Amino acid sequence: MISHGNIHAQLKTWASIEETDTLISWLPSYHDMGLVGFILTPCAFGTFHTGARCVSMSPLAFIKDPAMWIRIASKYKGTHLCAPNFGYALAARKTTKAQVSKLDLSHLKQAICAAEPIRVESLESFTETFAPAGFDPKTFNCGYGLAEVTLVVTGQDPQARKEPSVLNVKKSVLEKHKRVVLAPKGHPSADATTLVGCGHAMPTFKVIVVDPDTLKPVGENQVGEVWIQGPSVATGYWKREEYTDEMFHAKVNAPKATHQSYKGNWLRSGDMGFLRHNEVFITGRLKDLIIIRGRNVCPQDVEHSVELAHDQVRPGCVAAFSIETAQQEEALVVVVELRAELKKDTEQLAAISRKIATAVLSEHQLRCAAIVLLKPRSIPKTTSGKIQRSAAKKQYESGSLAAQYIHRAESKAAAVQAVQIEEAPEEVDVKTPQVIKTTDIRTEEEIQAWLVARLAQEQAGG
Incomplete structure (x- = not known):
């Protein structure tokens, strides 16, 4: 159940939108990313105040012709793109070199990637395909969110403009010990896996990582369940009081010395991940492990x-x-x-x-x-x-x-x-x-x- 207060708090995280910005979207309006990010956001902080616009296309049109999304971004000098990982992978795979030669993506400020596991191969493929059209990999803004938080939890500062964080870690240590140890650089190995960072917690949000069994907080580079506090966390699940209490009212089993840092109710995301230099890395779903x-x-x-x-x-x-x-x-x-x-x-x-x-x-x-x-x-x-x-x-x-x-x-x-x-x-x-x-x-x-x-x-x- 999402309140008006939740929506208002979430929209504040998108307040960097300017009057000259053009958002390009194929995301369905019934999806939280499409509704909040590309319909409500331009209305709240764009059209009504500064005149920013959103150019929308049907998700059906995108599926039939993924390259159309990029052509529209070029035609309307789009500044913001947003899609799950598969959207960027499809666009790169389905756009020909001849089409790329006619594109101009130099106006892009952000290419937001979220809503599903992010593959470095997809980001690299998109960059390689569209670099001739002026695409800069520093435009990528990899984030993490969920419907229970109305939309966004983490992401990069739009002003930072840096390439996504990519870690090559030892798979065996991650799987057996739930701990992050970097794999040697430049030495491909079967005992290595690549993870893409999802940015830092948005202002007014707190993100911690907790052992899902003991409910105790774990240290940096230690894998656990991602827990969240913030003003856009929903009030609960409709007519599911027990499940709401379990997921939205979780309590951290913290030592008394640090209890103040973990007080209050926390949302259990059900996602496994870790913090590294305060950046969130997602490793998978708890129930799917x-x-x-x-x-x-x-x-x-x-x-x-x-x-x-x-x-x-x-x-x-x-x-x-x-x-x-x-x-x-x-x-x-x-x-x-x-x-x-x-x-x-x-x-x-x-x-x-x-x-x-x-x-x-x-x-x-x-x-x-x-x-x-x-x-x-x-x-x-x-x-x-x-x-x-x-x-x-x-x-x-x-x-x-x-x-x-x-x-x-x-x-x-x-x-x-x-x-x-x-x-x-x-x-x-x-x-x-x-x-x-x-x-x-x-x-x-x-x-x-x-x-x-x-x-x-x-x-x-x-």
Whole structure:
């Protein structure tokens, strides 16, 4: 539940907007970033007071032609862009050199990236693609926010103009000890992962990192759950009093000597991360963590490796999660949507599965208990295009995934090359699961959300 006071407090964090600024947006108005950042902000601190403007395009138009977003920014001399990581990646991939040669992005002040895990590869790809058009990587402003805080929690000072913070850290230490240790520079290693900083807490906000089990604050460079205080933190969840109390009224278990620094109610974000020089780095979602043999593995890292393992894997269409085996041990399962239906091509499916298994083993030292290869456009996603890992896990456990083939490991001792390839049983329900059942759609907004999610799935693999 968001109050008028929450909205007003959040809008103050955007008060650097000037009368000469032009905001370019394709974000849907029912998404907090689109509504607050690119509709309410120009109204509150732009149009009514200084005359700043916002040029909007349909999210459907962006999905169909991502390059249009950048062409509009060039045409209207846009000063502010904003999108999740996938938006920048898509724009870079779908814009040709001929199109770039006609663009001018020299007017950009900020290219805000938030709302999902940020990949340094996406930022580098966007920079490389649009540098000839005058794009400066110092324009990137990587941030962190959530709907429970109305929108933004952290970001960079717009006046600072510096490239995003990028850390190359030892993966094994991060996973086993929840601690950040930098990996050696210039020495690529399987025991390394790259993290992008999300900036510092906005004025009037406090961000701390807490052990989610003991509720005690942890030190810098130590991974825990991100907790937040601030004037735009919502009042709670509608008609969910117990859950509201648990998430919005959390208390820090702090020593008496430091109790004053942690007093009051805190919002539990459910996101894992750490602080380094007061900058926030997000490592994953608490509920999505894959815990195997004492290691805390972020599913996004595994999914990213799988996406790069074979060109038949649809980008943004992989779900990694753990299951409990008959021996009461945790095992890794990867659900992978393919670009095409290859049910009759057993050899190719076997090759894809082996590539995926090898990539996960070599990059994460994890063995896949099962790799499920899905039909196109069938992996569960939210209306905003995010992977629903819990839904994928439920469908895997119930046998209702739209599987083309299932690749299983026979035993712990089995080598990757000896993994058995098994065709999905004929009785498996192969109907494509929908993000929203068409029988449940009631409003124009829901129809558009459903269409955006479906088109995003198709475009991501194009």
